[in-house]
Amino acid sequence: MIATFMVARKILENWIYWFVIDAVSIWLYLLRELYFTAGLFAVYLVMIVIGYRSWRASMQENQT
Numbered sequence: 001m002i003a004t005f006m007v008a009r010k011i012l013e014n015w016i017y018w019f020v021i022d023a024v025s026i027w028l029y030l031l032r033e034l035y036f037t038a039g040l041f042a043v044y045l046v047m048i049v050i051g052y053r054s055w056r057a058s059m060q061e062n063q064t
Contacts, residue, residue, distance in 0.1 A: 012059060015052035022048060 022044050029038035 010055075012052070012055055015048055015055065019045065019048050019052075 022041050026038045026041045029041065
């Protein structure tokens with residue numbers, strides 16, 4: 001819930017929280033042999049990296 005609140009407030013660090021949450025989720029899904037769900041969360045990790053880089057670039061543009 002905290003990471004979702006941070007998204008709404010446009011706090012850049014929320015992407016780091018989502019990365020950790022999804023990485024742990026992948027590990028848990030792999031332990032339970034839920035490979036397709038783990039794959040889905042791996043796609044989410046890629047989206048998190050893209051989102052973080054996009055937000056960071058946007059914030060740097062706004063500061064200049």
